Amino acid sequence: MSSTGIEIERAAGFVKNETPQIVTSRFDVEDSHTLVGYLATGGYEGIRKALTQTPAEVHGEIRDATVLGRGGAGFPAGVKWGFMPPDVFPRYLVVNGDESEPGTYKDRLLMELDPHQLIEGCLIASYAVGLSQCFLYVRGEMALAQERIATALNEAYAAGYVGRNILGTDFSLDIILHWGAGAYVVGEETALIESLEGNRGMPRLKPPYFPAAIGLYGKPTIVNNVETLANLPWIANNGAEEYRKIGTETSPGTRMVAVSGHVKRPGVYEIINGTTTFRQLLFDEEYCGGMLEGRTLKAFVPGGGSAPWFLPDQLDLPFEASEVGPAGSMLGSGAIMVMDDTTDIPKAAHSLTRFYAHESCGKCVPCREGGTWLERILGRIIDGHGTTRDLAMLLEVGETICPGDFPHASSERLGLDAQRFPYQMTTICFVGPSAFAPIHSALTLFPEEFAERVRDVTDEELAASAVGAVPVELKGVAAQ
Template structure:
């Protein structure tokens, strides 16, 4: 093992905490995505270690010790999740959720494109830990390069005895099937993903009774883990769960990837110490985003994907710590941060997020199927200059029918959280910037000083 990349530390004296790069280190290695490149940089050592010197229970224990929170959005500790599998029920399956589509989220794709073997190694180790009969790597349909890289990586991994029958000469066998979607955000929801994997329309199942760990793929016990989550597993096995736990904050352990987009000077994806770094550090540090563009100020930002409640300048100094952000009334979700500067048209921004949910509603539950589209139409009508006096009241009342109380965490009249997700931007923006909406209703145009977009005729139905 020559050529192991040196972990890069981002250090801004007195401001930015430092940490190693656990899963993005190979992003700088030109051939890090190839089998040779991966092995040369220490790849598959964790798999060998796990299979030849650890019991499945020991592997599980390491992950439990790490207290790694799932990176898909809900933030549920992976080790605990694995523990939910009912004993003695077989076969059981491992499903890897690579259907990254939450607006603002851009990290799983990088992990799949730039370090596919790391993910495969994590998958096989996880399959070993939970006793999975088979693993399914479900990649978002639109990610052609990720599919190609993973297909090649899997073929190479099989050829080198790292997946399939008698892995590394041990008794352990597991297949990893690469599968992919075809364009449906909702399939990122784990039960919808399972439906999709069964060849069905990706419509979520009700939990309970269909908790995947009990009744998942083919009604068998199933663990659904996010790409980033499993990409961390090789490091945890190599370095120990405790080492992972020692990084970041006790309440949000490890390193974590955040994608920061929008009105910042250097948008990008960063692996930062979890739970310690603050939003302000992320936005302002030169190593990270280098400040809001044109020296402007932050008007609002979405801290954890389009489903999240919006944050404002008073939230800038919150650390990227799950309980802290939850407490403040939003979520870190999938690590997607969208920054909007003070020239942003809040009504347009709000509409665009709502349109997303209206277009991506699966159509199963009435409130979401009918309600999200209705919300989108009202907002679009406002943007088009045809707002009506009672629109704002109707908007909030329809929100109430989807998510009673407009509270956080949201209550919902729907099976899955997609419907309430469409409520988040409205609840956030209308509460904070009611005058902007009223201005649209009264004058048919935005308030002065905001940037207008060339939005043309694109409603929920295209």
């Protein structure tokens, strides 16, 4: 029994299913994290094969496979690599293992259960684009992942898979394990670079939009997510053509998705990209097996805490960016958080907004001040001290962070049409807009839950605030 009194089936984080497995194939192998276990299951064959080709050929293969970045933005990795200016060296690879988007839980498993697969991915990427050194940045709070990667690197160095003259060739590469110290914003790639340079982890002003031209130490730098790189050994082994046979034309391959919240079997699943629908994922026995007993679906966050929410109306959408965007949200980092009919919507929104307010690095004023105020105003409403003016103020603060129409889902119940993703923003990175996203979704899709919690502003209060006088109800207190 959990503390909420809900009986939950005890499942390991990862749930194996029938879909083709690209990155999770070793997750149920007991010693998958060791070199012995990795080599016994085809490990380091991808880099062996890649080294028989020219770097340009390997790069071409990855580009043809169209591996969409798995960190959140979904930008094709091979294309991103191509943004590096020709003949400018040194070039660096920074692996983004700072997974911390609310609801996201996949990179940690990849690092803990199959660290060698990630290392091999780093080798392939580095060989393909002529990278001089690789930094594997692991989130500070992941002690086990750090241990598993350190052990794997030590094994790989000793066995000649990493370091000088890899597999007896001219190809040489150091992979340095680096770790953070607790800051969500460092997941943003330019903040990650700042952090790796030993600075406060604040995002850099754009442009340049990609650090491919000016990155670590001002040199061309590729920043790739852990899951993105974990796909490369399979592609090097099987080829782009085989990879593209899985999934759809625009979203090939598989992707890892974590489903959490009020479902029977929350878990991390590797699903077919592009075709699997949210309904399958949430309700099929193969995946989450439906809502907890006696409960119904109220809303879900489709792509990590930053994503605008979806309703049951959107369940039949597939895991395909070109369909989810026009419907008003994003696939983000593959994190679905499911809320049932018992969920207190304003409180749920507050939990997410508090996260982003807390994690603001403080560089951009709309995020630093706005996020904090969004969190406080919403907190006041939840505590029963809110007024209708507070609701307007939430939207006003949001408008300062994200001017113009903010994306949201359609609702048949409310007769509401969808507003497509993305949004405009006045901040450098997405932390600020992300503080507003849950509030905007909650207010737009469940207005009645806010209306019942706030009271109207009295005429006296309006008059008092207009002249800056002490509010009426505080006069007695002030006099004491």
